[in-house]
Amino acid sequence: MAHPMRGATAITGLGMTPMGRIFGKSATELAADAVKLAIADAGLRKDQIDGLLTNAGVTNAIGLNMQNYLGMKDLRLLNHMNAAGSTAAQMVQYAALAINAGMANHVVCVFADNPLSGGSGSGAAYAGAARAPGRPKGMAGLYTAAGYFGANTGYALAARRHMALYGTTQDQLGIIAVGQRAWATKSPIAQMRQPITLEDYHNSRWIIEPLHLLDCCLVSNGAVAVIVSSATAAKSMPQPPAYIWGMGQGHPGDPQRAGWDQETETGGNLAGKTAYAMAGVGPADVSQCQLYDCYTYTVLVTLEDYGFCGKGEGGPFVEDGKLGPGGALPTNTGGGELSGYYMWGMTPLSEAIIQTRGQGGERQAKNDVVLCTGNGGTLAYHGALILSPHAT
Amino acid sequence: MALNVVATTKPIPEPDEASQPFFDGARAGKLMLMRCAECGEFRMPARMHCDACLATATEWVEASGRGTVRTFGVMHQKYHAGFLEETPYNLAVVELEEGPRLVTNIVETANAAIAVGMPVTVAFTDYEDVSLPKFRPA
Known part of the structure; x- marks a missing residue:
């Protein structure tokens, strides 16, 4: 018997602002633009929205007050959510659960961020503790004293361990970057649309070994909003519904001692098992993947943990280019966060919606079962959605 | 013990209450770890609760x-x-x-x-x- 949540809800609206080095609007204003676009896309009036979930990016500049900025009266569901890069998938999950429980009809989930300012680089936007004033306190300060700065560091350390344990190579990481760039050349909304070669990848400067510049995601200003509705309502709404077949989360924890291994064995495994079981599918049924790809390595380890290959086999798995255009497992078809745009978990989610609707244009891939994943922290927080254009 | 002091502009931490024994130990050339006095699990970084048993009793041991x-x-x-x-x-x-x-x-x-x-x-x-x-x- 099918899981009661399988196909019970759908994503019915998508709003995306221009993304990248977009200046002149606050995160709140960008969020409002995205919500306005999503409401129009869903064919709704603003007063039909009765749930609002918000998620701020690194600037942490939007929150519960979005309700008042948007003039939303008598919301039945409201929360400001934070599970880092897994939040986008999680917002959709909580929206779907609330709708299925009769607590709301149409829930808008919005992410906005504007870490870039004119004249500053992407690195400065995510430098983290390097910009903190004063002396760090206590043992947490061992990180900065050793020169551990920003997300790049944690992912480089994780990738290095995977390379050492399993023989994963720099070429294999590079093939992921090259494949996603090839997809980005087909997307009018991607920020980086010039093709790259494996040689370009190797020639790109080191950020922190073993990560080259082209292993790392972009940094973007912008906002994305999605609307979740019941499957019943979705059938009479203007856009092709992206039915939510499966949902799951996995958060392995890391108390920083022996026996905890989230750098190479992530919560994607747990999130995937839960989502696959709800959807009644397995990795062999997945038509395409939209994976959180803050780094090339994130894609590789995510493929392992969602069961597309065995643990440690991600390198050989991606080596034949199967993730790129024309490959057997189309992945991050909008270029992802590496080459498309960096809207945290909204990057894979927005492309998953576009693909599930069949609106991918030149980059449209087979879409019967679309796996969309979120990842936050240093591989710490994981959320999964399985979407389909088919109601059942 | 004689110190060979290195000048630096790096962001070097200063002790807080929980970590004072760690920093005191380091100054004396000893690597000190906080351990749960109830279940024996190590706490990293030093802090009030044991993440294994949630006890608050602590002891410090030299690693x-x-x-x-x-x-x-x-x-x-x-x-x-x-x-x-x-x-x-x-x-x-x-x-x-x-x-x-x-x-x-x-x-x-x-x-x-x-x-x-x-x-x-x-x-x-x-x-x-x-x-x-x-x-x-x-």
């Missing part, structure tokens, strides 16, 4: 100073002025023989000679008012 490189990176990005002279520099996660992991640097060796799984031993670097555990090849 062997031996460990292995769990993973490492070589930083090229220029994030902080205090590191410019030595960029590219290594940073590493060392897993101690006792189990806890420390973010640190590997000293007294070339970056190219560092490997995951390499045995290392603690070697303190003395700054103006604190000393910090670094590790060198064993």
